[in-house]
Amino acid sequence: MLWLWVLLGVGTAIFVWAALIERNLFTVKYDSVAILPKGSRPIRVLHISDIHLAPWQKRKQSWISKLAELKIDLVIDTGDNLGHRDAIKPTLECLAPLIKIPGVFVNGSNDYYEPTVKNPFAYLSKPSSPGQQHRIDTETFTSGLEGGWLNLNNRSGELTVKGTRLGFIGLDDPHDQLADYGSIKEPKNVDVLIGVAHAPYLKVIEELGASDIIFAGHTHGGQVCLPGGRAIITNCDLPAKNARGLSGWETEKGYVFLNVCAGLGTSIFAPVRLFCRPEVRVLTLLPKN
Template identity: 40%
Template sequence: MPLAGAAAAAGAGTLAWGYSELERFELHTHELPILEPGALRGTGEFRLLHVSDLHMIPGQEAKTAFLNALDELDPHLVVNTGDNLSDERAVPDVLRALGPLLARPGLFVFGTNDYWAPRPVNPAKYLTGAKREPSYVDLPWRDMRAAFLEHGWRDANQARHEFKVGPVRIAAAGVDDPHHDLDDYDEIAGAPNADSDLALALLHAPEPRVLSRFAADGYQLALAGHTHGGQICLPGGHAIVTNSGIDPKRAAGLSEFDGMPLHVSNGLGTSKYAPVRLFCRPSATLLKITERRG
């Protein structure tokens, strides 16, 4: 039995390490030169902060401190791509964590874990990539949505918006969570306003059937979350599964989809029933959007 004991010890050690990674938050920064020359009117760059998958539980002080500190980046726009909750009591914690960011211009879409409480998961089923049925136990998402709106953030679930942030004219559209077919792209279909400087597409889960329509309509940048970057990854952050239709190579970070830039966030949390990350630390991303060169 020495071999079995060694295997059990190694497994326990891996789980302990994966649990310890939950509070090793990282900030990723990318430059994205996608604006027409002159769009920034000499301001240099447009800073977009992308946060996703907070999965807040009361008492997560390290996560709250990390999110509060992101305001020091002075983002022009905050985009939140959903799954903020992992507990029915966590709405005040979400608002406290987002804190100063709520005073900035913001857009949001929801994931199913904003609407319904998490449920215990079978890790083996997760690694097969099988879709898990929601609990359908309601979370207080209406209260959270109302607070976001009161602070001036725009709800992009099944909606289109046009507004300016500084000199930049933004056209944004979003869908409700496509992972469980809550979306209806036809409701927001069509090209973004041609007079906009930056056309943003928002969705929680990066499902190809929706991304392809955003790309065909001419959006310049799609933002999504949901995958947790794979959550249980191989060394180097290589995702094994994505819990969505997107391929593992595009489970985190910047890539392209049908010629449209796509950013998928690693997310900042996990379900309270699966508190582990391997080779995939929680993160937020600052996208420095600049004008195309030449």
């Protein structure tokens, strides 16, 4: 009988940690990759994703509002910023200091639809599906981001940052089949080509394979992981070992780096993180040797 009480105590402790503590332990992860032309100045990129903000999450809002203090040169937002139908105003407010910095963004499904209750165990067998959902005022939210950032939803664009001409090619959310792979023209005569998408499906990596690097989110890093941060699922067909961080891929279009951000939030209906702290990533782009 004692072992039942021990198991109950351990289970309760794990749940309390995952639901009340770890999901609020926001952190910044740092890495670097050499993809710039020789002689270029380094570019510090803030990769933010999967905020899933709800209006009552004041601690998260305060933390995000201070990220501009990291002395960032470029912001890349890979979507799922919203986590509640009433989150548009507070999300734009906490992102306001970052929107003053050059940046780009794409949407995730949660930027179009309210979150719904789903069976968490279904994720173990296959990626989630949209189902019946209520629309959010995406146009108002997108307009706010466009006040400072390039909208890359099935679009391309260019920015010059610290003397380096950056080209971007972006996809609307592949997870909800919104990506239009054939209609986007790649920028020409740029120093670096950057792909941006919410969900890092293998088809996305292949289609954006001509890029020097792809930025994506969606996976939540696995969200509930094994000890050591080993992901079990990615909610797409990306291998679990690549659920977060930097990796390299051989595609038919060439070799490309992939940077996956585990994100800052969770669905309000599954507010837990275990062995997977909420994060943003600062990736320094360096000149090639």
